[in-house]
Amino acid sequence: MASTSSERPSSSCSISRLHYDVFISFRGEDTRYDFTNHLYTALLGAGIFAFRDGENLQRGETIDSELTKAIEGFQGQIVLPVFYHVDPSDVRNHTGPFAINIAHGPSVNDERIQKWRDALRLVGHLAGWHLNQRDLVGMESSGKEMMDLVNKRLKDVLFIGIWGVGGVGKTTLAEIIYCKISQGFYDKSFIYFKHDTETGNLVSYQNEVLKHIFKREFDITCIYKGKQIIKKMLCGRKVLIALDNVSEKGQLDAIVGSHDWFGQGSIIIITSEDKQLLVTHDVDDIYEVKPLDNSKALELFSWNAFKQAHPENDFVDLSNDFVKHAQGLSLALECFGSFLHNKEIDVWKSYLCELEENSEGEILTKLEIIYKRILDRNVKELFLDIAFFFKGMDKNRVANILNDPSYLANLAFLPNNSLITIFQGKL
Structure with missing residues (x-):
């Protein structure tokens, strides 16, 4: 510490x-x-x-x-x-x-x-x-391959995309790379976009990037003006900027419009489920994050369910069944494992039956079963508040906004069950 x-x-x-x-x-x-x-x-x-x-x-x-x-x-x-x-x-x-x-x-x-x-x-x-x-399971080779792309540095400014389906581990990989290379940058910012970002809200992200880099508040009220300010203030600076969960071209245009907005040696990391979006924005390299193979998937599940790299003897077959339902997605493996941690074998079997009934359903349907089972009303409300309003916000600022004495207790429950992550104090 x-x-x-x-x-x-x-x-x-x-x-x-x-x-x-x-x-x-x-x-x-x-x-x-x-x-x-x-x-x-x-x-x-x-x-x-x-x-x-x-x-x-x-x-x-x-x-x-x-x-x-x-x-x-x-x-x-x-x-x-x-x-x-x-x-x-x-x-x-x-x-x-x-x-x-x-x-x-x-x-x-x-x-x-x-x-x-x-x-x-x-x-x-x-x-x-x-x-x-468990944070590194399945990420060792991806991290090395990503670092190889970063280290090529064929251009003065590098735009690199991380692409894959939802829940596959794009955010985790971006955070790992960001942490690995951040010591080489004084000016840096990591931005998490919400799923429902509207064009009018992009100025708040422009303000946030500039606040991270210049360590002071900004009051941009117009997207076009924000673009001009970012380009003018950052064109001579070596910056590291990560934009997570990008779903619209406007999000990129507002903050990382083009290579000439940034100084020599800058690196821009962008995660998205939309490969064409990255291609359209002329990123230099696109790295695809693929689902985990069965061995790595079982290991990640085990770290969350048993706090060790392999299942306990009585749970091997059941663990493999849950791994199959997770389809190699890190998010699902972590959610399943965290929910089942310290549960009796009868609970495992009961939950597996529910999953079997939804075997043809989307992975989100299967995760919803966890959501309904483990969250009481207050925790559910906090989870939804974070998902829709507070993603990427400092957790202490959220505490001040909500002014709820049960906030910390409810908040602790969510990452422990892999329903949210907290990175550098941000939700």
């Missing part, structure tokens, strides 16, 4: 606060020499002076007071948790390995246990990044 100072410390602060820009707090030798080391090196390479916590704090010792203060937002600090091969819901709810560690750890007093529980609950509710093995 990294905490960054949002303002310069006063002269009364300690030497360490004056000296370091970022504190990295982590646990586990496997992360020290792998993920944490890469993060530390990348921060230094970007000119950010980072301090690695965990060097002196051994397992079972009292929580670092600096980390506790950072979690509480002490003196303007921002905390950015990275859940590396850890489920945030386990952190929040003290389940899985966290329940075992607390229940069977060293003998400690109740007050100390409560401090750990409170700290875990705080961290588990913070917006951050969830990196898990």
